[in-house]
Amino acid sequence: MEFLSYLINGISLGSVYAIIALGYTMVYGIAKMLNFAHGDVIMVGSYIVFIAVNQMGMPPLLAIIISMALCTLLGIVIERFAYKPLRSASSLAVLITAIGVSYLLQNLALLIWGADPKSFTSVVGLAPVQLAGGRLVISGETIVTIVVSAIIMAGLIFFVNNTKMGRAMLAVSEDKGAAQLMGINVNSTIAMTFAIGSALAAVAGVLLCSAYPTLQPTTGAMPGIKAFTAAVFGGIGSIPGAFVGGILLGVIEIMSKAYISTQLADAIVFAVLIIVLLVRPTGLLGKKISEKV
Amino acid sequence: MGEMLRVSDLNVFYGSIHAIKDISFHVNEGEIVTLIGANGAGKTTTMHAISGLLKPKSGTIDFLGNRISQMEAHKIIRLGLAQVPEGRRVFSHLTVQENLSMGAFTRKDGASAIAQDLEMVFDRLPRLKERRKQQAGTLSGGEQQMLAIGRALMCKPKMLLLDEPSMGLSPLLVKEIFKIIEDVNKDGVTVLLVEQNAKMALEIADRAYVLETGTVKMEGPADELANNIEVRKAYLGC
Numbered sequence: 367m368e369f370l371s372y373l374i375n376g377i378s379l380g381s382v383y384a385i386i387a388l389g390y391t392m393v394y395g396i397a398k399m400l401n402f403a404h405g406d407v408i409m410v411g412s413y414i415v416f417i418a419v420n421q422m423g424m425p426p427l428l429a430i431i432i433s434m435a436l437c438t439l440l441g442i443v444i445e446r447f448a449y450k451p452l453r454s455a456s457s458l459a460v461l462i463t464a465i466g467v468s469y470l471l472q473n474l475a476l477l478i479w480g481a482d483p484k485s486f487t488s489v490v491g492l493a494p495v496q497l498a499g500g501r502l503v504i505s506g507e508t509i510v511t512i513v514v515s516a517i518i519m520a521g522l523i524f525f526v527n528n529t530k531m532g533r534a535m536l537a538v539s540e541d542k543g544a545a546q547l548m549g550i551n552v553n554s555t556i557a558m559t560f561a562i563g564s565a566l567a568a569v570a571g572v573l574l575c576s577a578y579p580t581l582q583p584t585t586g587a588m589p590g591i592k593a594f595t596a597a598v599f600g601g602i603g604s605i606p607g608a609f610v611g612g613i614l615l616g617v618i619e620i621m622s623k624a625y626i627s628t629q630l631a632d633a634i635v636f637a638v639l640i641i642v643l644l645v646r647p648t649g650l651l652g653k654k655i656s657e658k659v
Numbered sequence: 660m661g662e663m664l665r666v667s668d669l670n671v672f673y674g675s676i677h678a679i680k681d682i683s684f685h686v687n688e689g690e691i692v693t694l695i696g697a698n699g700a701g702k703t704t705t706m707h708a709i710s711g712l713l714k715p716k717s718g719t720i721d722f723l724g725n726r727i728s729q730m731e732a733h734k735i736i737r738l739g740l741a742q743v744p745e746g747r748r749v750f751s752h753l754t755v756q757e758n759l760s761m762g763a764f765t766r767k768d769g770a771s772a773i774a775q776d777l778e779m780v781f782d783r784l785p786r787l788k789e790r791r792k793q794q795a796g797t798l799s800g801g802e803q804q805m806l807a808i809g810r811a812l813m814c815k816p817k818m819l820l821l822d823e824p825s826m827g828l829s830p831l832l833v834k835e836i837f838k839i840i841e842d843v844n845k846d847g848v849t850v851l852l853v854e855q856n857a858k859m860a861l862e863i864a865d866r867a868y869v870l871e872t873g874t875v876k877m878e879g880p881a882d883e884l885a886n887n888i889e890v891r892k893a894y895l896g897c
Contacts, residue, residue, distance in 0.1 A: 530764070537750055537761055543712055544748040546732035547741070549765035549814065653752060 367501045372624045373617065378508040378577070380616020381515035385570040386593030387600070387608035388522060389563030395539040395603035396559045399457065402464040403444060404567060405590015406471035411437045411568030412575045412585060413479055416486055426489035434568040441564025442557050450553070468587075475583035483582040486575035511573045518566060519609050526605065531558060539603065592619075592632075595639050601652025610650055663688045663818055663849050664709070664740075669718035669728075671701075671708045678704040680873040681718070686818070686851050691844050693852040693860040693881065695894060696870035702853040703745050705870070706822045709851075710742040711735040723817070737765050739817035743824065745853075747807040751796025755787050758795050758806055762813030773813070780809040783842065801832035808839060818849040825856045837863055857894035861885040869894070 386408060393401045411433045418429035448467050452460050492506025526532035537545040538555045546552055574589055575581055592615060600611025618638055622631040642650065664686040671679035679701045686692045694702050707713040709720055711732030720728040727735050736742075741762075750758050759780060763773045781788035784805045790798060795806055804824055811819055821840065825833040833856065841863050844850045854860035861867055864881040869890060877884065884890050 533757075533761065534764070536753065537764075540750045540752060541748050544744060544750065546712060547710060547736060547744060547748075548761050548810075549733045549736040551731075551733045 367498060368624075371502055371504075372620050374504055374508060374512075376617030376620035377613055378511045378616070379620060380596075380613035381511050382570050382574050382577070382612075383589065383593045383596045383615050384609045384612025385515050385518055385566050385573070386589060387597040387612045388518070388605065389566050390594050390597040391600075391602055391604060391608040392535070392559050393563050394597070396535055397445075397449065397556050399449065399460045400464060400594070401444075401449075401560075401563070402461070402590070402594075403448075403467035403471055404563065405586040405588075405593070406468050406475075407437055407440060407444075407564050407567040407586065408571035408574065408589060409475060409581075409583060409586030410440060410471060410571075412486065412571035412581050413475060413484075414568070415489065415572050416484055416575075416581055419489065420484075420487060426491075430489065430569070430572055433572065434565045437564040437568035438561045441560040441567075445557055445560040450556075468590075472583045472587070479583065481582065483580045486579040486581045488576040488579065489572055490576050505577075507573070507577045511577065514569065514573065515609075518569070519605075522562075522605060531555070535559060592635065595636065598649055599639050599642055601649030604649070604651045604653065607649055607651035614650075661688050662686075663690075663723060664851065665719075665721045666705070666709070667719045667721075669705070669708060669720065670716045671704050671713055672716050673704060673713075678873055679708065679715075682870070682873070682875055684868050684875060684878065686849060688849055689844075689847070690865045691840070691850040691852060691863055693854055693864040693867045694870055695854055695857040695860055695867055696876075697894075698855065699872070700870040701873040702855075702870055703822055704873075706742060706745075706820055706851075706853055709735075710740065710820060736814060736816075739815070740820065741811040741814050741816035741818070742820040743804075743807045743811045743822060745822040745826065747800075747803040749795040749798075749803050749806050749810065751794065753795055754792050755795055755798070755806055756791040758810050759787070759813050762810035765814055776813060776815065780812055783812075783839065784809050800827050801829075801835065804828065804832075804836055805839065808836075808843070812843065812848075816848060818851065819843065821850065821852045823853060823855060825854060825859060833859060857890070858885075861895075 389404050393399065414433040414436055415429045418424040418432055419426055444467055448463055449460060452463060488507060490506045490510045492510055494506055495504045495509065526535060534550045534555050537548060537550055538552055542552050593612065596611035596615040597608050599615060600607030615635060619631050619635050622634040626634065662685055667683050669679055669682045682705060694705060696702055704713060708715045711730055715728050719726060722738055722740050725738055750761060759777055766773055786802055787805055787809055790802065795803065798806060824836050828836065837859050840850060852860055852864065861881045861884060867881045867884045868875050869877040
């Protein structure tokens with residue numbers, strides 16, 4: 367029963383990683399860059415919800431919608447002003463810029479909201495569910511997190527495969543030039559990708575802070591790195607890969623904490639990543655390049 | 660027959676390399692015009708400047724009365740100017756049919772019209788029909804070339820730019836591809852063809868331009884150029 371409880375917690379934490387990893391993987395797939403500022407968008411989104419709920423007294427759902435809208439805007443602005451001018455620059459320049467944007471966001475948050483941690487009030491109003499005669503208790507946050515991430519995943523797969531914008535994303539991710547020749551506006555497709563990724567980051571932030579209620583300017587950094595790991599784990603560029611990678615990472619982390627060592631949990635997570643990459647360099651669900659010429 | 664495409668005094672740079680120097684040429688409606696020349700003569704650069712993937716430094720390109728020299732690629736195709744790029748560049752992870760529907764991305768005339776044209780492309784290129792559910796990356800080179808042509812046709816172009824369609828194909832397949840190009844042209848699509856295989860290109864073209872190190876060296880009716888002693892020596896190997 368204890369094991370089951372850890373497993374559910376792991377899936378829940380992993381669901382948050384998965385939602386963040388989707389942002390990494392979509393941006394990587396389409397813009398071929400690692401947006402290391404993605405984790406910090408989570409933090410900004412969480413602050414927005416915190417202020418809207420705790421200081422302005424808004425209903426949580428409205429606060430989340432506002433946070434998603436503002437994060438979408440933030441994502442588009444970051445792409446437009448930091449990354450778009452570097453479209454034809456070397457990937458190293460883009461990577462360093464992304465790290466710079468990450469520090470910029472963290473320090474702006476420090477400046478605006480201060481260094482002292484805020485205690486985030488959970489936005490989930492669901493009572494814990496008791497199963498097996500009270501021996502298995504699942505918190506409302508856990509349930510909501512898993513359900514929300516499943517909905518996001520299904521919605522995203524539908525969007526990519528069945529809408530014009532989604533098809534455009536697939537085309538751009540494979541060949542920007544050829545996509546342009548089909549009449550696809552590459553710049554607006556990339557902006558759209560950042561918008562979706564950032565809106566998802568806002569959702570991830572709320573779920574994360576509802577489960578782990580300490581909010582400070584560096585809140586997004588570690589989950590960001592872990593979600594990036596999850597994206598690589600599952601096969602960067604692959605949407606189902608981000609999902610699988612995220613869940614596995616969450617489960618491995620919680621199980622390591624429970625059965626091995628709390629201190630070593632993160633080390634174990636990254637060790638597993640290294641092993642997976644040694645065996646399958648493209649990640650679990652990564653696409654193999656198989657082309658006949 | 661009106662003029663469809665006019666390129667005037669075009670200059671294009673590839674980084675610091677002056678790849679195209681003051682090129683001028685035109686294509687009339689209904690024609691097959693070919694640009695022939697060796698590797699590095701500037702053929703593909705010219706194509707990319709027309710389709711909008713590269714921006715010219717100076718000079719103008721006009722297509723059906725529109726100044727397209729500084730227009731973005733995704734807008735140029737909406738005017739009815741489609742490019743079949745060098746090396747096919749099909750979407751290898753998508754199926755044949757998905758590739759073809761990607762070609763119809765700009766169309767707004769409804770799903771049934773697009774489905775009808777899909778059948779037309781399949782009739783013209785029956786091998787694609789057999790492989791409609793197959794991933795494009797698993798097709799042979801010739802099939803990928805057919806797919807690239809079919810994909811371009813799906814946008815109902817008025818003019819087709821073809822960049823080295825014969826590249827890497829066996830002589831038999833080259834014949835097949837060139838037959839397709841002729842058929843497409845007979846059905847009213849104007850063609851601008853870039854080729855290293857000058858012999859084949861001059862056979863199907865109405866007029867030709869010979870490019871050498873970024874400039875137009877010679878121009879004229881294709882059959883005249885095919886009999887020109889210099890062209891024969893340099894490009895036809897006889």
